[in-house]
Amino acid sequence: MTRVLVLLDDYQDVALGFAPWHELAGWDVRVLHDHHADDDELVAALEDATAVVAMRERTAFPRRVLQRLPRLELLITTGAANASIDVGAATELGVTVCGTRASATAAPELSWALLMSAVRDIPGQQDALRAGDRWQTAVGRELCGRTLGIVGLGKIGTRMAGYARAFGMRVIAWSQNLTADAARAADAELVSKQELFERADIATLHLRLSDRTRHVIGATELEALGTDGLLVNTARAGLVDTDALVAALHSGALGGAALDVFDEEPLPSDHPLLRTPRTLLTPHIGYVTREQYAVFYRDALEDVRAWAHGRPIRLISGR
Incomplete structure (x- = not known):
């Protein structure tokens, strides 16, 4: 049979x-x-x-x-x-x-690609160039000397710490169970969640989604990251309160977001994130x-x- x-x-x-x-x-x-x-x-x-x-x-x-x-x-x-x-x-x-x-490398490589693309506005500059708009429509940022906050310093987060150090960045990290020794082993500084979002120029998420971590990032953290801050999420959408994220981006309380994961996938054509400013979105290709x-x-x-x-x-x- x-x-x-x-x-x-x-x-x-x-x-x-x-x-x-x-x-x-x-x-x-x-x-x-x-x-x-x-x-x-x-x-x-x-x-x-x-x-x-x-x-x-x-x-x-x-x-x-x-x-x-x-x-x-x-x-x-x-x-x-x-x-x-x-x-x-x-x-x-x-x-x-x-x-x-x-x-071990597919997801962190995409995370870093999104991070770099966002800070230099690569998609926006390409779109403007192809459309025949003004030459050089934005001013990007450099990574050297800036601070990367890693939420979840496991295998992927540790690789992100290594990438950041190679680019001359300071690295801070937080998760519920992270110890100072484990952070030092990844060449990162252990901080509280609030301190991470206050100090980081860029925050990148690498936690597993669970009842304990669902919406671990909300309005308070996004506002602390600030008007020039960037949130990168290639882990799970449920780690972030999407309504709070959309609101922070529309109001300008958050500088930008680079996302590969969404509450509903495939992402519906009427999803509010598709109309939210200062976003870089990819269709969950971290493992593709x-x-x-x-x-x-x-x-x-x-x-x-x-x-x-x-x-x-x-x-x-x-x-």
Whole structure:
């Protein structure tokens, strides 16, 4: 009996080229390019799927969806964890959940690219040049001598600290559990959250989203960052109160924001951020690189093979 494997949310139509899926004997490999946000549409698309590969957190798998997929036996997420999958419910329902490895450099490289593009107004200058507007329409800023505030000094935040030092910046950091020793190990200074936003010229976010960190950045922090300050967020949109962010940018209380993540993705065409001034927006491409996709999809293929042989690997437990 042929098993069905579905690769979800292949927006760029590239998934089949990053792993030798044709080597999966006895599997019907299907690719879905369009996002299915509606539960009924998603269930209809996956009703005969034995296994599913989810691209990061593009599609959610809460209990209510998993309960309607009785044929599903294997759910693979790209990356080592996925907050959009109810792993506990999957485990209860007999669905094996596996992950993949992830790049250590894709996300921080994009964070730094957004930071540099914003401080030098690269998108705005290119747009003006192509439109035939005035030559040199803005005055950028240099990074050397300025202060980078890192919220979340884990693997990505530590790389950001290294980039900042290479550009001659001062580095300060904060998170709920960060210690002075851990900050010093990353060549950063531990400060309070309020001090970080008061002292930083640029604040960059690299926390995991949880009940404790949701809206950890609100109006108070944004106003402290100031009229010349820049907020960079490539982590999770829920870390920031979006309404407060939009208000601060419209009022001029915050100098600018460079964002790769949003409360709703894909971002609706009527979302207020698309009409908010002093923003640099990218469509959640922090992990979208050739190198990262090669790891994601090849590992996912290995996960399918291992599971089919009764020896699943990179298991994610819900207990």
